[in-house]
């Protein structure tokens with residue numbers, strides 16, 4: 001079964017972690033043997049591994065954060081928005097290079113989406129297992145920006161759209177120039193409403209993941225276009241301001257959103273301490289993610305709004321992943337786990353890929 005993963009930070013890994021994503025995961029791990037830092041020597045994502053797991057379509061990010069006051073995870077690094085702008089263009093150029101080499105297919109509209117899905121739905125298993133090169137059929141991606149720091153002003157949204165960007169998450173960890181994000185409390189900053197209105201005008205999709213609660217509410221009041229939550233779990237199961245409340249999930253469902261469940265273990269286990277808690281101690285398994293998928297489905301009363309947004313290369317590796325996950329190819333274990341919870345074939349296909357495909361098909365039909 002093909003898989004649609006709504007959150008991978010591929011270019012950030014390729015450039016900031018200096019990972020050659022064309023290599024098998026085992027080779028990347030070997031090349032990082034003995035390196036200090038999270039995910040070093042135990043990463044889980046590369047192009048051959050995505051192919052092997054049938055993860056043939058995904059949302060890939062531009063992630064270039066300005067260093068701001070407040071909570072400062074390592075991901076915040078640039079001293080100006082202009083530097084973040086330059087770094088994001090560099091990441092965009094990486095995707096372009098991978099597209100030119102035939103590893104990736106950049107999906108920008110409904111026709112390209114439909115053609116990609118048809119091509120992979122007819123694939124022979126041997127096509128997926130190509131390890132040595134890009135293979136006949138490229139992996140498809142839709143380009144997103146996580147944290148709008150590289151957008152110098154709202155009127156630049158159009159420039160990014162023309163370049164192929166289709167989704168913006170206005171904030172990430174800490175504050176962005178436009179909105180309060182994870183680990184901060186507050187609404188939009190003065191340029192936030194103008195950013196959202198311009199996104200609406202050009203057909204840029206809004207990703208609410210990482211918005212602080214007040215920013216979430218204000219953004220949904222202002223922005224009228226299609227909304228998604230790319231990598232987002234349930235606050236009722238694991239309390240943290242990074243997670244969605246049941247009320248927020250209801251509001252998203254009311255807007256036709258799809259919510260991608262994340263595999264980052266700290267979002268799956270209450271009280272996880274990064275760098276201390278281990279998968280073994282917590283007992284977090286792939287099945288734990290099913291709890292979050294199931295909660296979204298129970299709130300919706302159907303299985304049309306839950307999906308996957310693994311975040312498996314989001315600055316962590318096996319040390320912060322479910323215990324029984326070695327690489328991203330293990331996402332293929334989800335269908336059986338869903339079946340064991342009573343989900344039927346149609347619902348499972350929706351969660352694994354169909355809901356995201358429908359979402360983008362609809363979003364781009366209106367455009």
Ligand SMILES: [Zn+2]
Pocket residue numbers: 146210231311314
């Ligand atoms: Zn994230």
